[in-house]
Amino acid sequence: MSSQTLQKLDHSALKTNQIIIISLNILAFILNLPVIAAFVALMMGLGSVLKVPGFGFVYKSLLKPRGWMKPDVLDDNPEPHRFAQTLGFLFMTSGSVALFTGFATLGWVLIWVVVALAALNAFGGFCVGCAVYYWLARFGLPGFGKQPPTGTIPGMKPKAGASV
DSSP states (O other): OOOOOOEEEEHHHHHHHHHHHHHHHHHHHHHTOHHHHHHHHHHHHHHHHHTSOTTHHHIIIIITTTTSSOOOEEEEOHHHHHHHHHHHHHHHHHHHHHHHTTOHHHHHHHHHHHHHHHHHHHHHOBOHHHHHHHHHHHTTOTTOOOOOOTTOOTTBOOOTTOOO
């Protein structure tokens, strides 16, 4: 793999984002309130544009300062995580549009795909969107230039001390 510079990335902010996405989408489904799913889509889209986790502000302003969640800062690439959030935004937006236009089954399926993938990431340490990013990089697609940290399976959370 080529030499690249990794950045310090707080995976606790990413995990907080994923847990909030999961929680709000489950709440939207239970209460049958598509507007909550649309709000999640909006926050994910805003996060993608601002290049931060959409609900990262909850971690930064509430959980971390109160010591309810400790930082988990690792050397990593932020680009695959942003790509994953953008994919999630597209699924959430498509799901929300489907819900609001009378295609409830399609809408909830798309939203549950996001819930399942966010859960896999939050609780299993595997980011499918990140893996897709790294696979696209292997094909040399423009805009997909990063490689996973050395010794890290594409999509898996890096271990402390991983580098390229």
